[in-house]
Amino acid sequence: MKPFAYDRATETDTAIGQVMGNASAKFLAGGTNLLDLMQRYIEQPDHLTDINRLGLSSIAPLPDGGVRIGALASNSAVAAHPVIRSNYPMLSQALLSGATQQL
């Protein structure tokens, strides 16, 4: 893995600015794709902005009947959510069929 700088973002605007302002910077969320590719030198960012603590993982039913799923809501959390299981069971089933929860 090529050496890289690492920042844990606490403000969404700062995170966006860091990545938009540097062509060699990337967002780091779960990392299951990006970190594997970095280990194989397929991706070689010089800066990672960790966005896991920005509070973007909520799963919220909406008044009109839809659901707003935050960008950082994990597949496991979405699949297990009672509203998703009750009202969108196919989404839950699809997510659980894609990989085990522990991944």
Next chain:
Amino acid sequence: MHDGKEITTIEGLANDDELHPIQAAFIEYDGFQCGYCTPGQICSAVAMLEEVAAGEPSSVTAITDIETPIELSEAEIRDRMSGTLCCCGAYDRIVAAIQAVSNQK
């Protein structure tokens, strides 16, 4: 990424000389051969039992049935543990070890 969080590895499961029930069951049911996957199997099994207790579904669980506690059938165990491979093929005994601990609870 996980700065400040608590992480338990295989070395942290036993309580001094007292093995975790999953560790003891792996010995009793001979749930390993070369041992290479064993730390991962045991750690995954420990976490998996907590996920089941918390009501988290697998692809085998009845998705729309939120109320019924999840019964840890063999199919449930195999699906939930499918992320950890065993090249020696000790799967049947791994499942038996996990089932034994689950039945004790």
